[in-house]
Amino acid sequence: MSGSVPSSAIAENSAGLRTEPDRRPLWLRIAGRRLLAPVILLALALAMIVPGVFQVPPLDRDEPRFAQATKQMVESGDYVDIRFQDEPRHKKPVGIYWLQSAAVAASGKGADAPIWVYRLPSQVGAVLAVILTYWAARAFLPPSAALLAGLFTALAIILGVEARLAKTDAVLLACIVASQGALARLWLKAQEINLPRGRPWPILFLFWTSLSASILIKGPVGLMVVGLTIAALSAATRKLGWIRTLAPLPGILYLLLLVSPWFVAIWIATDGQFFQEAVGKDFVGKLATGQESHGAPPLTHLAAMLGTFWPLPGFLLLAFTQLKGRLMSPPVLFALCWALPSWVVFELVATKLPHYTLPILPALAILAAALVGAETRRPAGKALRWAASVLYFVPAAVLAAAAIAAPVHLGIWPSPPGAVIALLSLVFSLAAVRYLLRDKPLAATGPAILASLLIAAGTWGFTMPSLSPIWISPRLAETVRQTAGCTDPEVATAGFSEPSYVFLQGTGTLLSTAEGAATFLAEAAPADCRVAVIDMRQEPRFKEEASAAGLGLREAARVQGLNINGGRKLDIGVYLKEGTGRD
Template sequence: MSEVSLSARHATASEGAGRLPLWLRILGVRLLAPAALAILSIVMFVPGVFQVPPLDRDEPRFAQASKQMAETGDFVDIRFQDEARHKKPAGIYWLQAAAVEASGFGDEAPIWVYRLPSQIAAVLSVLLVYWAARAFVSPQAAFVAGVFAAITIILGVEARIAKTDATLLATILAAQGALARLWLNGRAARRWGWIFIFWTALGVSVLVKGPVGPMVAGLTIASLCVVRREVAWLKALAPLPGIAWFALVVAPWFVAIHLATDGAFFNEAVGKDFVGKIGAGQESHGAPPLTHLAAMFATFWPLPAFLILAIGAIRRRLSSDVVLFTLAWVLPSWVVFELVATKLPHYTLPLLPALSILTAAALVEGSRREAGRISRWAAAAVYFVPAFGLAAANFAVPVALGLWPSPPGAVLAIIGFVAAFAATRQFAAGRALYALAPAVGASALIFAGTWAFTMPTLDPLWISPRLAAAVKDSAPCPDPLVASAGFNEPSYVFLQGTDTLLTDAAGAANHLAGETNERCRIAVVERRREAGFLKALSAEGISAEEVGRVSGININGGDRLDIGVYRRGSEQDG
């Protein structure tokens, strides 16, 4: 059965295109929709990528490990300086190292180069939402689903961060889009193209972030079997050759890392990281069940407002293929994420596309009964409150840090808020599809103002780039060896260099005392450790000259830091 006929099965004949907004009737046609989604994605994801410094702590950890891969040529073992980084497979590091090699920057590649895989994966994810939706719905509904994904906060954040989650999303979407077609195809002749996409995407997802992709796909498959009380369709997946191909995709690196680390990778990645996240909240990220559900109203914004207005149409179509498949995609995996002790906002990102498709199908192709007053005002409130908070943050955060708001950021936030207010009025009237255009404008303007203008001007938060600049300006040679006592953020290692020594006061003093003519040395010491540092230096009979000072607020924890930059002075008289 062709994709066109699959979509036609689920189209509602009574819903003519004339009921849709004009812009949707124009852009939602089959030839224009993917191009429009690609352009929208670029508009939504690019602002800020070049301007915002490395965001501690996960992003620079990934970027630094990828930098070391490119530096050493070791594409099996993963390291942050001398420390083994055995928490995730190597897939994202390969992509980032490839971006560095292709950029021509080499060791000097800025952080935006490492963000390119996430950028590309996020744009691809939006297009894959459209493709996955087309298995069930019309081009207009699939286009709306793609728009929902493109304008959400969480995907916009992950698109701008050099780590795994945007890439993982693209692999899961490829697998789920193929799975949808195989499920709908049922017992018909095997479609080897879809089978290949499904098993390959699952294999790549494992190389990017371990078991998350197979978990989502596996729970979807199990739920579909239970709901329809049928397992015969599983033959469409070609399980035996599929699993063999999946193993062929993932096994080479896993064998290589096992041999390279004598099994230490699996002890760390599975025994500590994976099991630890299930049983206890790692790194202070523990939270009770239903935390993800509560967080969704912020992380998935503005989608929840549209979902509220779509609930009635969803309930009236519970037996339809699109509802069954998307709920099988969302519900069991969401339960797992809620039960896992460690909770971070991006964990539920793989479920965002299913909610986008479900909501779009209900709004575009479902029955158009008017939503009740409670639903309409709830949708308006769920949309308006985060919009106000995001726009206001462009003023409140700079003022809280003692700064003037960025003029371009403030202007874009104000215009974006006006668009958000227009969208809120449409939500209050129950006109979800007519709220979408101003909601897109509001998201694009507010996100651009925040990422491209407001965030880069928050100098007190960007200690690492200012400290690296202070070292460069004050060092007596172009490539100093640097020791840091009291400030050990990964972003500083990434910006300062792989050989940056993270140590204590005594270690910084020993580092400065060991200066040779071959390469000069600098010590950066946080104020609370300066007394110990100077005392240890004095015991060596050496003085230190303060040549710079950087102060600010550590974005992790909010501690106020005051860091001195020191180079070696003269030997003291005995």
């Protein structure tokens, strides 16, 4: 897409925020070319997010809830209402479920598709977010600086996590960055900064379409981020007239045309209950109270971003030294108007989760990219250089140590490739620290990229899949399959009701009590193939009820491990009616 400011104009239009050619490392001079940079970003994004996507089982609890709801859409053919088993799931709009359903259909595997198929929209969304960050930055910056912005986004830990989860946030980020990249061009056009005259309909189409898509993905979040950016730009420049460039009246009508059909359909299908749950309880509840034990005080997000946005914070700290005299330059002003208002809102909201601040990651990446290679740089003081180095190295060291400490804590041997790769990443992390201590952030980007690639490959490709004690649901589903004596057993579970188990075992899995599970087995006809899955804490009551009903039990197997939600040790028995199943 066109509309970026030519590289030759950066010096006069961005207050000297052009990366000096002789300051750039060789790799950046080669990769930072207009046609090559997006290809480099595509390759890097895939290298960062693909490891582990096929091997890591469903991660409780949000991911399997989304995936299971999509699975039931595919099974039932109802693509309007959203349900988890028999319960309505009226929390988010339908967009992500449609995308996951499309991925399932394209895979040809049907509703029983493995979890990686449901993750494909998140994978695509993450890659698009990286490429679109580059495109958004190109509204202000030359290709090499825009490449850095895309790199900082691609390397961030939080994007790597969300790219591997079958939920909304990676796709939402892509929608927001597309809207913001279009908004940047429309804002610059209103300032008449080296952009062609005339109404840019392709950019307007992208702006309103991506904003509409964000609403269908996660309700008002995208609208809030974009709206606050518009408000902040207007306040900072003391101009409102530029908003006419957005074509607000036809744009809003077009947005309503795109989003209203499903909202009307879900109103009719649920008699308005979707809005009562999604807005009245879920959205408003998160604003007012810390839902699901996720409440935290203000500034929690700021502290969390030091880890979740890694490796960006260390570079961003050194970039702040270059802010003086550049606050009103277009890239800096736009990035700050994008990041700061939304960050304040996120801090004020009672419910706090690490991924909430993901929409401001590209803004901070653009800000850092614009400043670390500033043409006239102010040297950073020793204390600041050490602080930046600590911000960079501590998360890297923690991640490397976790590759060894986490398996040991679980009582298993560390994955040898995972441990070796983690230790190797420390070598490149230390190389990056060496450059940061010398106030050479551009030189530090090379080893930082290599360290991030190694951490992603080691953590997701080897360490995470090897943590068998926490992957209870897949081991339990496989145990049931092996012991049931049939291909499609009916299963009741008491004391273990993780969404990942429902997704893996099947939609018909009965989440019950000890009494209900005993009755479930006792009422089985001779031709039925039934299995009861009973947590150790429920077993005495289960056996008591079975004895009272005259039910003979056979304990076919046991599955033990650690529940990652709460850290509770689990010991689960797999029971069949005496005389049934496979010995």
